[in-house]
Every structure is written in C-alpha cells, then in structure tokens.
Amino acid sequence: MKKDVSKILRIPLLLLMLLIVASNVTAQEYKKVTPEKGEGIFMMLRRYNLEPNDFFDAFIELNKKNLGDDLLLKTGQNYLLPIQIEDAQGNPIESGVFPIFGPKYERVEFKDNDLQGAVFYIVPGHGGPDPGAMGRSGGHVLCEDEYAYDIGLRLARNLLEHNATVYIITRDPDDGIRDERYLKCDKDEYCWPDDAIPLNQTRRLKQRVDAINALAKKYGGQYQRTVELHVDSRYEEHNVDIFFYHHPNSKRGEALNNTLFSTIKEMYQRHQPGRGYKGSISGRRLYMLRHADPVSTYIELGNINHPRDQKRLLEVSNRQAIANWLTLGLLKDYANSKK
Numbered sequence: 001m002k003k004d005v006s007k008i009l010r011i012p013l014l015l016l017m018l019l020i021v022a023s024n025v026t027a028q029e030y031k032k033v034t035p036e037k038g039e040g041i042f043m044m045l046r047r048y049n050l051e052p053n054d055f056f057d058a059f060i061e062l063n064k065k066n067l068g069d070d071l072l073l074k075t076g077q078n079y080l081l082p083i084q085i086e087d088a089q090g091n092p093i094e095s096g097v098f099p100i101f102g103p104k105y106e107r108v109e110f111k112d113n114d115l116q117g118a119v120f121y122i123v124p125g126h127g128g129p130d131p132g133a134m135g136r137s138g139g140h141v142l143c144e145d146e147y148a149y150d151i152g153l154r155l156a157r158n159l160l161e162h163n164a165t166v167y168i169i170t171r172d173p174d175d176g177i178r179d180e181r182y183l184k185c186d187k188d189e190y191c192w193p194d195d196a197i198p199l200n201q202t203r204r205l206k207q208r209v210d211a212i213n214a215l216a217k218k219y220g221g222q223y224q225r226t227v228e229l230h231v232d233s234r235y236e237e238h239n240v241d242i243f244f245y246h247h248p249n250s251k252r253g254e255a256l257n258n259t260l261f262s263t264i265k266e267m268y269q270r271h272q273p274g275r276g277y278k279g280s281i282s283g284r285r286l287y288m289l290r291h292a293d294p295v296s297t298y299i300e301l302g303n304i305n306h307p308r309d310q311k312r313l314l315e316v317s318n319r320q321a322i323a324n325w326l327t328l329g330l331l332k333d334y335a336n337s338k339k
Contacts, residue, residue, distance in 0.1 A: 031081045035073040044073065048081055058082035100168065101157055102176020108160050115164035118223045118334050121212045121294060124152035125230040127170045127189035128197025130204065133233030135304035137314065142304055143185035144231040146175075147313045151301065152229050153177045154323035162331065167192060167215055169208050181314040205287040216293045223337050224294035225256065225330065231313065232300045239306040241279040242322070245298040248283030252295045256333050257281045260297065263329035267321075299326075 035044050041059055042052040060067065062080045073079065097106050125148050126132030132144030149170065154177060156166045169192045175183075191197050191204075192211045198204050216224055232240060242264055246253030258281060265277040289296050301322060302309035312318045 032078045033081055034078055035075060037075055039073060041071060041073060044079075045081075050082065055082045096160075098157075098160070100171065100176065101153055102178070104179070105153075105157060105177040108157055110163060111161045113163045114331055115159060115162035115334055118159075118225070118330075119165045119167075119216075119219050119294075120156070120159055120330070121167050121169055121215065121224070121226040121292075122152045122156045123169045123208055123212075123226060123228040123288070124148040125170075125228060127172075128191075128204070129187055129199045130197075130201070131185055131187075133231055133304045135233070135310065137307075137310050138182070140182040141185060142310065142313070143183070144233070144304055145170075145189065146183035146185055147231055147304075147319070148229040148301065149175065149189070150178055150183060151319050151322050152227075154320055155227065155229075155326050158323055158327040159330065162327075165219075167212075169211055170197075179316045181316070202287070206291075209288060209291040213291075213293045223334055225333070226288070226292045226294045226296035227326070227330075228288050228296065228298045230298065230300050231302060231304045233305060234303045238303055239308045240300070240303050241277055242302065243280040243282075243300050245282060245284045245286060245289065245300075246296065247289040248285065250283075250289070250295060253289070253297060254281070254283070255336070256295055256297050259333045259336065260299070260326060260329035263332060264325050267325045267328070271321075 031048075033044065033048065036047075039047075041056060045052045045055055045059065059079075059082055060071070062082060066074075066077055066079060096108055096110075098108055099106050101108070124145060126145040127149070130145070132148070134144065135142040149172060152168065152170075156168050157177070159166050170189055171192060172186075172189045174188070175186070189197060191207050192215075195207060195211075198207065212226055234240065244257040244261060246257050261279055261281050264279060268275055268277045284298070286298055289298055302312045304310065304313070312322070
C-alpha cells in the first residue's frame, strides 16, 4: 500500500490527470492504441491531440510494464492513453486523486502552471518512534509530529494545485488531512519511499537527507526546495511567532526565508491589523540544512505549550492559513528565481 501511494504522489498533478478515479466520478476506459511504424511516444501523443509535455510522464506510468529502459514503442503492441477530463463545455480539467490526503481532500484540481518545473520536498519533523515536542490542551496530548504533518499535507496539496512536483518525505499511511482540533498521536509514520523511521536521531535525519538527495539528482538544475516543518517547545508563558532557519552560508536559503517571512508578515497585517508579527530569520548549522542538497528552510510554527500558539495549531482554519501563506511565499520565491 505504501509503495502505491508513493508512486501516485511523486507524479506532477498536470501529468497525472486521472490515473485513479474518485468514488464520485464516473470511471472512464483508457483508450488502447497501437503506434505506427517508427513512431515514438511524443509523435503518438500528438497524433491523438495530447500535448507531450503534459502527458508524457502519465503515459510512462500507465504503460511501464510494456516499455523497456529505452522507452521505445513496439509496433503491434497496445498502449494506454492518459485520460483528459473535460467539463460541461468540453474544456480540459486536469485533476488527480491522491489518497495520502485522505478521502475528503484526495481529489486535487489543477489551477494553473505557476509552479510548473518546481520541485518541493516537504519534511514534517519527527515521526515514527519520535513524536517530537509534546504539550497538553483540554485534557488532550498534543504531538508535534501530528500537527507538522497536517500542515505539511495542506502545503503539499496547495503546491500540487499549481502544478508543482511534490514529495512528502515523512509520511503516514492513513492519517490524511484532518479537520479535528485534537490530532491523535501515533507512531506509524515512515520515510520516503517506504522505510521504517529509526529511533536514533542522527540515523533518522540521515535517512531523510539520503531520500531527498537521491530524488534531487533526477532534477538536475531545476528549481528545488526543501521545506522542513516543526513545532517548538518552550515555557508555557513564552509565545512565539513563526520563525525560520537557513544554513548560514546559503544565500538562496536566506532569500527564501526572507520571502516567506515578508509574506507571512504581510498576511498578518492584512488579516489581523494591529496584531504585529515578531517572527525571525537566522542561520543555523542544523543537520538537514547542512546535508540536504536542495535549498532548504527549517520552519518553527509555534510553541506547543503556549495557549495562543496552541490556537494556531488546534484551529483547522489556522493550520490551513499557515499552509496557504507558505504557498504564497513559495510562489514568490519561484517567480524570483526566474528573474
């Protein structure tokens, strides 16, 4: 099951189209086609009015059992064409179903190409045998890894809507996006693609770095960003705003954090005038920041022991707002990278 979910999420949304059909959508039959002599994948897709840049990866995923390493088409062999969904007016709607987000949120609708070509590695902190920071509210135990994971999923889903390629490195087989205030603590998280998370902290961090760096090699010089999410633990009376770390020698990491910081400050000014925002940006030589190849940010979302910070985590609208604001910042950072 884990391997299947991993394969689904790593396909960019636009390319996935509809490899899996949601229960409230009528399933369509994949069209079987035979290549003409000397025809390659790109030529055949064009012959059936499918844009190769949009459908190439989806075609590979559908037909991998009938394709060799050279990806050459065989005359006489049947291949499946990706499905393009259309609305009532006949306009194509690119969408996909991602079970990792849970039944309520698994259907993701494509909005635009604003993040096409961008690759993100979302790393919710801790997980598996390590719940991270722990707090209490209303008689409930709050675990850092659960709230970081929920916000991480919401962020990943947002990025997919803009046609990004997204990898969730710390994963849970059954939690999905949850709208409850109190998220149940468990220990069944695993590391991409389907590895058990070790208890030893160094081994755990190395496992995640190795997964990210192996994936990053596939994308060469493309825009790539690692986003690590945590919840801080401090004295109960010490509230903190969202703050950011980057490697002290990473100018692009610092630029990324400056963009995220300014975006969140702007959103607070817009939605909560007069509140103020006291987040911070600093350089630290944390393991993930030192060893992950992509430009990286390490984000602390709040103090799990402070009542006001807890509200930032417990209220589902606040968790979604954090994901939305981080998405805006990443959209800006990607746009800035093209200047």
